Amino acid sequence: MAKVNALNDCASPMPANSAATSPLQPRDSSVLALPALERAALFFDVDGTLLDIRPEPRDVVCDGDLRALLEQLLDRCHGALALVSGRGLDDIDRIFSPLKFTAVGLHGAEIRDAAGAERRADPRIMDHARRPLRDFVAAHEGLMLEDKGATLAVHYRNRPDLGVDALRFLLRFSPGDGLAVQEGKFVVELKHGLYDKGTAIAELMRAPPFAGRTPVFFGDDLTDEAGFNSVNHLGGVSVRIGDADVRTQARHLLADAAALRALLRGALREARP
Numbered sequence: 001m002a003k004v005n006a007l008n009d010c011a012s013p014m015p016a017n018s019a020a021t022s023p024l025q026p027r028d029s030s031v032l033a034l035p036a037l038e039r040a041a042l043f044f045d046v047d048g049t050l051l052d053i054r055p056e057p058r059d060v061v062c063d064g065d066l067r068a069l070l071e072q073l074l075d076r077c078h079g080a081l082a083l084v085s086g087r088g089l090d091d092i093d094r095i096f097s098p099l100k101f102t103a104v105g106l107h108g109a110e111i112r113d114a115a116g117a118e119r120r121a122d123p124r125i126m127d128h129a130r131r132p133l134r135d136f137v138a139a140h141e142g143l144m145l146e147d148k149g150a151t152l153a154v155h156y157r158n159r160p161d162l163g164v165d166a167l168r169f170l171l172r173f174s175p176g177d178g179l180a181v182q183e184g185k186f187v188v189e190l191k192h193g194l195y196d197k198g199t200a201i202a203e204l205m206r207a208p209p210f211a212g213r214t215p216v217f218f219g220d221d222l223t224d225e226a227g228f229n230s231v232n233h234l235g236g237v238s239v240r241i242g243d244a245d246v247r248t249q250a251r252h253l254l255a256d257a258a259a260l261r262a263l264l265r266g267a268l269r270e271a272r273p
C-alpha cells in the first residue's frame with residue numbers, strides 16, 4: 001500500500017506573516033495510506049515538489065521519467081490530476097511540453113480546468129508596481145525580477161541578506177490595491193489578493209472529474225500552505241515535501257522529490273490496470 005510518513009516535528013516557527021499559524025499535531029500512526037487512485041484527485045506543486053528547484057526558474061524542464069509517471073497517473077485517476085504552481089500557465093506548459101495538464105497558475109490567479117477552459121489573470125493589475133520594482137531590483141545587485149504578468153517575483157537567492165528589504169518593499173503595494181505578498185524559498189512575490197492555491201483547488205474540486213474524489217495535495221513551500229488547508233477541510237490528504245522542522249498545515253511529510261516519485265510509483269503498482 002502506498003504510504004507517506006506522518007509529520008511529527010513542528011519545532012521551528014514560520015515567518016510571522018505566513019498563512020500557516022497553527023501547525024497540526026501528528027496523527028497517531030507513523031504512516032498514512034493514500035486513497036486508491038481511482039478515487040483520488042491529485043494536485044501537485046511543481047518547483048521543489050515534482051522537480052528540484054534550479055537557480056534560474058526558466059532552466060526547469062520536466063524529464064522523461066516524470067512525464068511518463070504523470071501520464072500513467074492521469075490515466076489511473078481518470079483525468080483528476082492538476083498542477084498547482086506559482087508559475088503562469090504558459091510557463092507550466094513550457095516545462096511539461098508537449099503535455100498540457102489541468103493547471104493552476106500564479107498561485108491561484110490562473111486556472112485551466114479539465115475541459116480546457118482558462119481563466120487568465122490581467123497583467124495590468126501590476127502596472128503601478130512594475131516600474132518601482134524594476135528600479136528597486138536594479139539598485140540592489142544580485143536581486144532578480146521575474147515578471148510573470150499578473151505576478152511579480154523578486155528572487156534573492158544570490159543575496160539572502162536582501163530578503164527582508166525586498167519583502168518590506170513589496171509590502172508597500174498591498175493589500176489596498178487588491179494585491180497580496182507571497183513569501184517563498186529565496187523569493188517574495190506580489191500577487192493577486194483574491195486567489196490562492198487553496199481557492200483554486202476548491203474551485204477545481206467542484207467540477208468533474210475532480211468532484212466526489214478525495215483530494216491529495218503535494219507541496220513544499222509557504223504558498224502551498226493554503227492548498228494544505230483547503231484539502232484538510234475537504235477531508236483530503238496534505239503532504240509537504242521537505243524538512244520536518246517547519247511549521248505547516250500539512251499533515252504528512254516526504255523528504256524530497258525523489259521520495260514523492262517513489263511513492264507515486266508504489267501507488268501505480270497497486271492500482272488496477
Ligand SMILES: [Mg+2]
Nearest residue numbers: 045047048221
Ligand atoms: Mg514549490
